Amino acid sequence: MKTEDQIAVIGAGMAGLTVARTLVDAGHSVVVFDKGRGLGGRMASRRRDGWRFDHGAIVLRLTDEAFTALIAQNEDQGYAAQWADAAGWTGLPGMSGSVKPLAQPLTVHTQAEVTGLERSGNGWVLHGVAQAEGVKFDRLVLAIPQPQALRLLSPWPDRQAAIAQAEMDPCWTVMVGFETPLATDLTYANDLSGPISVMARETTKPGRDLPGDAWVIQASADWSSTHLEREQAEVTLPLLEAFFDTLGCPPATPVISMAHRWRCALTRKPLGQPFVHKHGLGLSICGDWCLGPTAQDAFNSGRSLAAKLLSE
Known part of the structure; x- marks a missing residue:
């Protein structure tokens, strides 16, 4: 060249x-x-009214020497930090910092x-x-x-x-924030069954200064495909219901709620x-x-x- x-x-x-x-x-x-x-x-990260949600990639996994070196360099420069609750890494101040x-x-x-x-x-x-x-x-x-x-x-x-x-799968992602912490010790879960694939408590990520208890809820590939053409409001309520069922804690009304449709989210094949x-x-x-x-x-x-x- x-x-x-x-x-x-x-x-x-x-x-x-x-x-x-x-x-x-x-x-x-x-x-x-x-x-x-x-x-x-x-x-990617979504920001609004002081809230921040990593609504795309939620956690970075490092198993490769070259990628580990990149993230280590980012950490030295203040662009990444280890997120112990998910046994991985995150970007600073949001995932795009990586x-x-x-x-x-x-x-x-x-x-x-x-x-x-x-x-x-x-x-x-x-x-x-x-x-x-x-x-x-x-x-x-x-x-x-x-x-x-x-x-x-x-x-x-x-x-x-x-x-x-x-082949790639879609993913509906719901972002919610609560004024007071939800009654659960859970901070991160993946490979869940049912409508939800991943739940992440953004508040526990390093370097986050948020107004309240922030969560990202990512729907499974099958659920997202079935409901792909629904409006944002139509997917938020059923995913919130599944979210509280999975957490096993009383439902609460979020003070902020958003949804994002990733038509090309994760690689299936x-x-x-x-x-x-x-x-x-x-x-x-x-x-x-x-x-x-x-x-x-x-x-x-x-x-x-x-x-x-x-x-x-």
Whole structure:
């Protein structure tokens, strides 16, 4: 890969930022585009009226030396901390803090949704974002959920076929806060049966200064799929009822309540390889879904792709 190549990365989650940062550190020119308002993709936090909820990835698991080194570096810089109650780690001040150090030297455009791709000569043109108008990129990296990548790749059926076997599940997430602590000692539970998959007491996470007892409730993949097209208000009540049933404590009325629908939440069936790359086309694809459902999988996918690009 030539140092003077202009590279576009679509997706500012863990995979996209890892690719971009590795390439920039090696002297390459990279621009990152993301349709969201902030960094991190599904490593996201929702804030309102002093409350904060990590409504995407709830906890980080470190089993890999390189990812452990990244989070340790983030901890030294004040962007991550160990969350003992869940036997894992969390970002500071929210989960998206885990990716902010990666993005610091990068050019990142948020609220910039790429709606279409065009192959022009030996380069790529991005449609839908003003910041890419009139620019032709030599190389393109898609670091977005697999269903979104499939849509952008519709003019290239062979590239669609290369990633088609991966599958992702949706997830409805409810965020609630209570003025006084609920009558339970539970702080975190996952792999639950019934409508709820994960419950997390945000108040117990390190570095959180919240107005009250904050919880994130994530529905199971089956429940989320069945109720995917419901309105937010229609999913909140049944999930709250299941939440109190699971906790075994008296119901309480939240002082704040929100819901978020993740259409592409967790990997059900990974692609089985860290990335997809076609040298002659100047197109590469990566993401957690290539390897599994975790932020560590996203990091390893992006890291592996960057190593491949730098070897060319």
